[in-house]
Amino acid sequence: MKICPKCRRSFPRLLALSRIDNKTMICDKCGTIEAIKSIPLSKISHQERTRIAVEATGNKWAIENFNATHN
Template sequence: MKTEITELKICPRCGKAYHGVPALSRADSATLICPDCGTREALESIGVKPSEQEEILETVHRSMRG
């Protein structure tokens, strides 16, 4: 049986815990943030409204669950 150990990290942008590969913040190109905040920053940069950003993230999360 294979045991996978994943490190839990706290996103400095939203304060929520996450695991997996972080995103590099567009704000300073140095800070590692959670994937959701990385997606939000990318969508924000092309003018997507916050309410639409959340809808997109919900769709991404649903598709990743199966």
């Protein structure tokens, strides 16, 4: 098992490359969060940024709830 250096959770493998130093491997969730934060605010709406973050969690209830309240 590998430990993500950002969130300290344990994973079978770390598949995302950190955008901060371009050499540290991190978990998919932390990688997605870094990617979202790297997008300039003027390029993506707050709602779209939130949708991406909710989908990154993989929580089906949260995704359904977001879609139900934002469509």
